Amino acid sequence: MVEYDKRGGTPSLDLLLTFLEIYRAGSLSAAAQRLGVTQPAVTGQLARLEEQVGEPLFLRSRKGVTPTQRAAVLASRIGVHVDGLRGALTPEGAEPVLSGTVRVGGAAELMTLRVMPVLADLGRRGVRVQVTLGLADDLLSQLASGALDLVVSAVRPSRDGVLAMPLVDEEFLLVAAPALAHTVDGERLAADPSAALAHLPLVAYADELPIVRRYWRSEFGRRPPNPVAMVVPDLRAVLAAVVAGAGVSVLPRYLAAPALAAGDVVQLHHPEAAPLNTLYLAVRRGAPAGPALAVLRDRLQRAAREWGGL
Structure with missing residues (x-):
């Protein structure tokens, strides 16, 4: 496995991919499982990347790892590019392999009758989906705190750090x-x-x-x-x-x-x-959208166009 570009000293795709998996999974062990390698291998790759970057990228604790500000900036800069490179290696016409966990919140009725088929498709593609049912205000608070990745909201979010896009009326x-x-x-x-x-x-x-x-x-x-x-x-x-x-x-x-x-x-x-009410897709502003979350947002928007209104 090549770890560095010897000509320019920049991290290789392998190191950046490992970094993204740690960032998205929240722990070294979970990243190792998703990558299909051992935890010592992940730890070693992270150490080499941090050595090249010149500072720690994660704070370790018993509960996992917490990204530093430098890690957040790095993830936002490289995430879409690394995902794109992985997608380019997928055979033409085949759906990219997905992994990881996506945490989704919404009202029980809408999730049951409309959203669950979309989530089921994501599950069939290898993603673990965690669903939280509840009221919009409570769910948006969990989104803002990082406990959820996406909320289908019946109210327009007004919280700082939350980005909303209209989904369907x-x-x-x-x-x-x-x-x-x-x-x-x-x-x-x-x-x-x-x-x-x-x-x-x-x-x-x-x-x-x-x-x-x-x-x-x-x-x-x-x-x-x-x-x-x-x-x-x-x-x-x-x-x-x-x-x-x-x-x-x-x-x-x-x-x-x-x-x-x-x-x-x-x-x-x-x-x-x-009388109409607009439903919104809400995500954290600036949070890197992993492949699974990006696919989910796209699928929900496509499904909503097929619903044509609720």
Whole structure:
């Protein structure tokens, strides 16, 4: 294995590749496993690279290694180039071999119904995928702290160090079981929809009624005056409660569509312009995107174009 360019004294591709694997894996042992070599070999290559660079690139601890500022700068400068060189060695038409771990966060419903097929494809290509389900604010905090690599976020991130790109728009519908819908006066609904719907109990995602409240304010210009019958922090469970007649709710079209098609629920209100919410792909600004993460971002963006909206 060639370690140095003898003519110019610059590190070879082998040393830089080893450095990137350590940087991305967070430990010497994990890097050795991903490279298919022994840990002493990885340690030796890192020592030779640090000798040539002239300073340490990682701080060692029992939990692994922490990159120095010099290491972060070096990874950001060489990552895409080293990955490109590896990709150039892949036979034409073949997908590059992927490895490592990608940590992804998102809402349980969207991840289950739309994102999981994309993640499964990544898993089949040799990547270990760790999924965290939760609320956008919590997940974005974990992203900013380095605990996650990518978040599919229902809110536009406002944190420093987080870069967001629009992914897809989701459309929201006000739905009810047919029996409850029959209790709404059609003429009154057209004249004063909030009053016409005020007797219907709500099934909400959270105590603050985040989705329902936003719909009422955007479409009716006020907070919902309705009684709250049930609060359940999973939109799939919200839909099940609505189908069972517990109340009405506001749900994304992609989630409600099968129940609408089956006649289990009906759309109570038909606004002139559909209420939309943009979903974002969020990553840490300046963090080197390894091959697996880069492939995941590309696949999610391609999948979202096929969804054409949610």
